[in-house]
Amino acid sequence: MAGLPGGAGAVGAKRATLAMVAEVAGVSLPTASKVLNGRGDVASATRARVEDAVRELGYVQPVGRRAITPARSVDLVFDELVSPYSLEVLRGVTEAGAKAGVDVVVGTVPRPDDADAPATGWANRLKAAGREGLIVVTSELNLAQVESFADAGLPLVVIDPLNLPRVEVTSVGATNWSGGLTATEHLLSLGHKRIGFAGGPERASCGQARLHGYRAALEKAGLSGEPELVLHGAFGYPEGLEMGRRLLELDDPPTAIFAASDATALGVVEAARRLGLRVPQDLSVVGFDDTILATLATPALTVVRQPLPDMGRVALRTLLRLAAGETLDAHHVELATHLVVRDSTARAGQR
Known part of the structure; x- marks a missing residue:
């Protein structure tokens, strides 16, 4: 342990503080206090580092009282x-x-x-x-x-x-990949063959996993994913509205859309309404998350629930x-x- 310049003798028992013990041991102040108060919810290796710091600094708790444990x-x-x-x-x-x-x-x-x-x-x-x-x-x-x-x-x-x-x-x-797979398989089971994907940011690992699940379900059904049916944007309502509009204005629009979040799905539903399409009669929509938005929506959203x-x-x-x-x-x-x-x-x- 590197300690402080001059070691314990230079610091002196009266000068050493609990904060100095925590710093030398490389732990938080609450953790150092728990060790000195005899709490059991500290790993043995961490406890040993604190005890070593106490000895090195010559730290002594105030006489007649335990150290005050800061709020965790x-x-x-x-x-x-x-x-x-x-x-x-x-x-x-x-x-x-x-x-x-x-x-x-x-x-x-x-x-x-x-x-x-x-x-x-x-x-x-x-x-x-x-x-x-x-x-x-x-x-x-x-x-x-x-x-x-x-x-x-x-x-x-x-x-x-x-x-x-x-x-x-x-x-x-x-399980984002499994969720994307399940959402797409549900739409396929309803007879939809042309399914759009209104995804999240391309850099988002969770969004990419949902996209891969979507593609896996299509491949399993013997369908080739059309690049024009896959769009990306932030996980939000405005982005869902824009992606929904772009998908539904295609020459051959999808009959179903898997949206990578509830907010995105609501944007897709609104895009359909503005184009004179009904959900679910003209367009089926699946969301992802199952927040309160899903149950308050009209119609209530079919979703992949993540806990x-x-x-x-x-x-x-x-x-x-x-x-x-x-x-x-x-x-x-x-x-x-x-x-x-x-x-x-x-x-x-x-x-």
Whole structure:
């Protein structure tokens, strides 16, 4: 252990603080406090590092009282907080946090023009605030950010990442490929042969998995996917509206569209309405997520449900395991999706 200049003698027992112990041990302040208070929810290797730091610095707790344990907290950040998707994930994370006695601090990913945007600034700010780790949802991270969190000793878990700059990054998602396959097979079972795909951003790994599932279902049915039927855009209503318009204005338009999110699907439904088409009589539409939008829509959306609250709960529990120094069995966890049939799909040729 490198320690501080001059070692314990230079620091002195009266000068050493719990914050110095945490820094030398490479752990958060709450973790150092848990070790000194005899808490059992700390990995043995982490406990040993804290105890070594205590001896090296000559740290002595205040006489007659235990160290005050700061409130445990983690950060949860999104690209945006207004979507039903984000709210479902937020619900799962906060419920798991309450059960574990951990506060969840919610925010958004720093933008390039933010003061804390430099990777080291973001990581150091969270470290100084005593966060035990960070959960990032549907955001794009660069390698510098990931490495800065590792250097700061801050565990990181990502949910539905747009990218993974390092394979070692721990992530939580759903069975997106299987979901894309199931959605397309449902439309094929209704007799649809010309099926459009209104997808998410091309760089999004979850969106790519849904696209591959769509293509696999078509190939299995002996159909060749037409390039003109595959479009990409952000996971949002305006993008769904635009993609729906482009698909439905083709010379040979699809009779069904698989949209890569609920919001995208609602945009497709509106595009059909503006063109004088009825859902599902003239066009079948399948969404993905099963947020509250799906049940409030008219008609109610047939969707592939991904368990968003459960994904949030798993992410929080995984982050706490990493903060405790535990070794995970796998870097990526996928929770099962399944089809929910409602009113936005019908047999082909039902006009």
